[in-house]
Amino acid sequence: MKLPGAPPNWSAPARKEARGEPAFIDVDNPGGWDEYTYRPEFAAKGGKNYVRHVLPTGASPVLEVDGKRALGPWEFYYRGWKDIGENSFRDGANKAEPFPESRHGKLDAQLLLRMGLTTERMMSCDALFFYHLLRPN
16 A cells, blocks of 8 residues: 655755754654655744644654653664564564554444545545544544
8 A cells, every 4th residue: 555645756855943943854763755755844832843743743753861762661673573472562473473363453434434435545645534433523
């Protein structure tokens, strides 16, 4: 499956140096996201100062401190997988089999059809339809 990317004629917007935006190559980018996806965010108050780079969802990577990216008891790995043994909270999953049969779920096909899912919506990536399924109100 190919994810949508930057349009062929897209070029990166000019960097806002006066507002403190760093060069893209200097941005903390552990996921290897491209410049089309990973955009700068500026402070809401006055909107003058660069804060960080974010994905369209508003997510940004956990900061690296002492060589680790951790938030509370959770450690994040943006590239690769670190096997932490049987107490990994992913029953049955391991490096060789990250998605074992025991972790598979099922979609309720009849409910999706009643909600209006069609082949056309699937093929056209109708984002608003899927957003409505996740947040109906």
